[in-house]
Amino acid sequence: MTPARSAECQVRDEAAYWFSRNRAPGQAAEERQRFEAWLAADASHQAEYRLLEQLWRAADLIPEQRLRELCAAKAQPLPAPARRRFLQGALAAAASVVLAGGASYVFDPFSLRGETYVTQLGERRQVTLADGSTLDLNGRTHVSVSYTADRRLVRLESGEALFSVTPDKARPFLVEAGPGRVTVTGTRFNVRREARGMRVAVASGHVRVAGEQGEASRPLLAGDGVQVAADGQVGPVRRVDVAAITAWRQGKLVFNDAPLAEVAEEVSRYREKPLRVAADVASLRLSSVFRADDTDALLAALPRILPVRVRTHPDGSSEIISF
Incomplete structure (x- = not known):
């Protein structure tokens, strides 16, 4: 490998490294400063890094199924000049998707996602x-x-x-x-x-x-x-x-001194038919934990906890009423 070719590969590897690091969550300010210094050190750094940015965005235009096919296919290395022509052509094709539609705005690939x-x-x-x-x-x-x-x-x-x-x-x-x-x-x-x-x-x-x-x-x-x-x-x-608010992620309904009106609204979100509550018992309060996927068990338990009963209507909905 010639010295020029070796230097080109090194710049490409450095650009790939910084491109990856800049997308990692919680990047330190010191590391970001080192990247900025590397970027400003040489025009070739800027060119290689910008190319990676363009490729990243252009990939958003490729259908998901096609991306899966490309990932599954056996890699076929291309000579460097051919690789450059392919990348440039791919970017031009991506841009033409917008231009062919007569768009008058600047191409923004993120807006297409x-x-x-x-x-x-x-x-x-x-x-x-x-x-x-x-x-x-x-x-x-x-x-x-x-x-x-x-x-x-x-x-x-x-x-x-x-x-x-x-x-x-x-x-x-x-x-x-x-x-x-x-x-x-x-x-x-x-x-x-x-x-x-x-x-x-x-x-x-x-x-x-x-x-x-x-x-x-x-x-x-x-x-x-x-x-x-x-x-x-x-x-x-x-x-x-x-x-308690996020207990639904574990399939639980947690009520901590909640009025029955609020309980009925919450339970309705987990039933085919709504659960209503009579006005004279709506302010009664409940503290308990139930399974979100078994609200019938909640309704069966209510009369043992509070002075109420549950009435089922012909349409399949239920109502909490006074005992």
């Missing part, structure tokens, strides 16, 4: 997003995910999810759920979409919650919770039991 996830009654599912963040989805949940160069956006159309967000200060992570929005860079928090708005509870890190009324966003730290009303008004920040 998106996922939708839906769970059914009784289903719990964990998904990993393209940025490495994870979503734990409760039953009857519908989320859509999209990316741009400067943000990551999740729309919680219905249901509940626990978010574990990969830090990225350059691209904040936003969750929209009806009348409210949560903004983070990296943290772990639970969001529930309800008919009367949304609820947020923070397990670790910190977030900011805003409503549609345009008032200043509320900062939340670990152990904090807040409710955004259907009209977009953000309620007061309160200390909450995050473990």
Whole structure:
């Protein structure tokens, strides 16, 4: 190998190393400074690194099945000049996907990515997003995910999810759920979409919650919770039991001095037919733990805990009434 060829390979290896390190969560400021110094040291460093960035983004345009086929295929090494022509051609082809459509905007491959996830009654599912963040989805949940160069956006159309967000200060992570929005860079928090708005509870890190009324966003730290009303008004920040709120991940319903009205609303999320509660017993309070996949057992136990009984209606729905 000639000295020039050896130097080229070394630059390529260094670029690959820094490209990988820059996508690792929690990168130290000192390491980032070393990368910036390496990048500024030579024009070839910048060229090789930018090429890797372009390839990363261009890969988003390849269908998932085709990517799997490419990964499974036996690698066939190409000579360096051929490799360069192939990469340049691939990038040009990727760009032409946008240009051929007559688009007048600057090509942004992140905007072409998106996922939708839906769970059914009784289903719990964990998904990993393209940025490495994870979503734990409760039953009857519908989320859509999209990316741009400067943000990551999740729309919680219905249901509940626990978010574990990969830090990225350059691209904040936003969750929209009806009348409210949560903004983070990296943290772990639970969001529930309800008919009367949304609820947020923070397990670790910190977030900011805003409503549609345009008032200043509320900062939340670990152990904090807040409710955004259907009209977009953000309620007061309160200390909450995050473990109880997220117990659904273990298939549990945890009630700690909860009014029956709230119990009925929660249980309805795990039943085909809604559970109603009569007004004269709605304020009775319950403290107990039940299985989310066996709400019939909860209804059977209620009369032994509180002065109530459960009435079943012809349509299959149930109602908690006074004893």
